[in-house]
Amino acid sequence: MPNFVTDKFIKPLLPFSDGEYNFLWEVFSENSSYVMVENTSARFFIAIKQKKDGLHVIKAEKISRPSQVLFLQQALEIYAKKAQCNMLFSNISPSKPKRENFVIKNLDFFAENFFTNKKEIYLEVGFGSGRHLLYQAKNNPDKIIVGIEIHKPSLEQVAKQCEILELKNVILVDYDSRILMEFFQSNSVKRIFVHFPVPWDKKPHRRVISSYFTKEALRILQIDGMLEVRTDSELYFDYTVKTFMSEDSVDVKILKNFDLEISSKYEDRWKRLGKNIYDIVLTNHKITEKIDKIAKLEFTFYSNVDKIIKNFTPKLFLGDGFFVHFETLHVKSNEIAVIKTAFGANERAERLFIIIDGKGARYFPNSVYAFSANKAAHEIIEKWLNE
Numbered sequence: 221m222p223n224f225v226t227d228k229f230i231k232p233l234l235p236f237s238d239g240e241y242n243f244l245w246e247v248f249s250e251n252s253s254y255v256m257v258e259n260t261s262a263r264f265f266i267a268i269k270q271k272k273d274g275l276h277v278i279k280a281e282k283i284s285r286p287s288q289v290l291f292l293q294q295a296l297e298i299y300a301k302k303a304q305c306n307m308l309f310s311n312i313s314p315s316k317p318k319r320e321n322f323v324i325k326n327l328d329f330f331a332e333n334f335f336t337n338k339k340e341i342y343l344e345v346g347f348g349s350g351r352h353l354l355y356q357a358k359n360n361p362d363k364i365i366v367g368i369e370i371h372k373p374s375l376e377q378v379a380k381q382c383e384i385l386e387l388k389n390v391i392l393v394d395y396d397s398r399i400l401m402e403f404f405q406s407n408s409v410k411r412i413f414v415h416f417p418v419p420w421d422k423k424p425h426r427r428v429i430s431s432y433f434t435k436e437a438l439r440i441l442q443i444d445g446m447l448e449v450r451t452d453s454e455l456y457f458d459y460t461v462k463t464f465m466s467e468d469s470v471d472v473k474i475l476k477n478f479d480l481e482i483s484s485k486y487e488d489r490w491k492r493l494g495k496n497i498y499d500i501v502l503t504n505h506k507i508t509e510k511i512d513k514i515a516k517l518e519f520t521f522y523s524n525v526d527k528i529i530k531n532f533t534p535k536l537f538l539g540d541g542f543f544v545h546f547e548t549l550h551v552k553s554n555e556i557a558v559i560k561t562a563f564g565a566n567e568r569a570e571r572l573f574i575i576i577d578g579k580g581a582r583y584f585p586n587s588v589y590a591f592s593a594n595k596a597a598h599e600i601i602e603k604w605l606n607e
């Protein structure tokens with residue numbers, strides 16, 4: 221992350237503007253502060269920390285960082301000049317703007333455009349190096365292939381491949397599949413592939429397959445749609461069969477050492493080691509009620525900055541499958557309060573700020589979708605801010 225260290229620092233008066241950048245206001249805690257910066261494409265914080273030796277570290281703030289690192293570098297450069305800094309260390313020299321890859325989509329895309337999608341959908345969870353996903357995309361140009369992967373380098377690699385191969389039917393998203401499934405309309409997906417998921421033998425709660433995931437998969441699968449799990453782990457195989465069989469009126473098929481049209485890197489390795497490969501295929505036969513489009517969570521009260529400043533202490537609330545952690549408070553007199561929070565599902569927390577000012581409260585830098593765990597967490601946040 222771009223940052224610099226300076227032994228000279230003359231705090232600039234806010235607001236000020238330079239070119240495309242506006243430096244708007246600053247909020248403070250005991251030994252650090254955040255400056256709100258905006259340009260025509262983004263709003264983000266730069267963070268300032270005074271160290272014990274009198275030096276200042278001025279850096280990009282992680283949670284609010286924009287997709288273009290160049291914005292941060294340019295904002296820090298302008299700020300350094302304005303604050304007459306004498307840089308002892310710096311890594312802020314501007315880099316080339318990052319080219320957007322249009323195969324990778326964010327949650328807003330799913331919420332806005334995807335819900336009403338009419339084409340048949342294949343969904344691959346944890347596609348890794350993407351061999352199977354690319355194979356499905358090439359061979360099914362009439363289908364939409366959605367790939368969900370939490371490992372960013374794999375996601376970016378496969379996105380690049382899609383561009384090179386000019387595949388127009390792929391959508392990739394960096395999110396936890398166990399939560400993202402809540403975005404899909406009921407009975408809308410033809411096939412869900414979960415190939416060689418991490419077995420997590422010692423931490424079964426981290427597994428992709430669970431009773432909740434199975435129920436959600438059955439909800440989003442079309443009639444005769446299939447959830448196809450492929451694994452080399454006998455423990456995961458047993459666990460998946462047990463989990464699927466605990467659902468009512470299900471159709472579960474098991475295959476052993478059955479070759480697919482395409483083999484992944486993992487699969488090649490396990491085959492070389494002489495391991496057995498198991499497929500567990502769950503077919504849906506039920507129509508499920510349609511769900512409403514997932515909304516964004518909004519604060520419904522008019523909050524009082526004074527009260528928040530008086531009552532704030534770092535706090536952790538633990539709920540059933542979710543949590544809320546109020547971490548730090550930064551303020552600008554009694555006008556603006558900025559709370560750093562982490563909240564939501566245990567397996568995929570949102571890390572955001574809550575900004576409270578004369579206009580009310582809002583999440584920053586992005587809004588929050590009302591997944592079930594987020595909704596439960598948001599209720600606690602609202603109640604706590606109101607108390």
Ligand SMILES: C[S@@+](CC[C@H](N)C(=O)[O-])C[C@H]1O[C@@H](n2cnc3c(N)ncnc32)[C@H](O)[C@@H]1O
Nearest residue numbers: 346347348368369370371396397415416484486
């Ligand atoms: C063992 S690799 C298998 C990759 C690929 N399916 C294959 O067969 O080669 C498991 C992949 O699942 C991804 N993964 C793990 N948990 C996930 C989750 N909750 N949502 C999406 N992807 C996940 C990991 O990042 C990893 O790339």
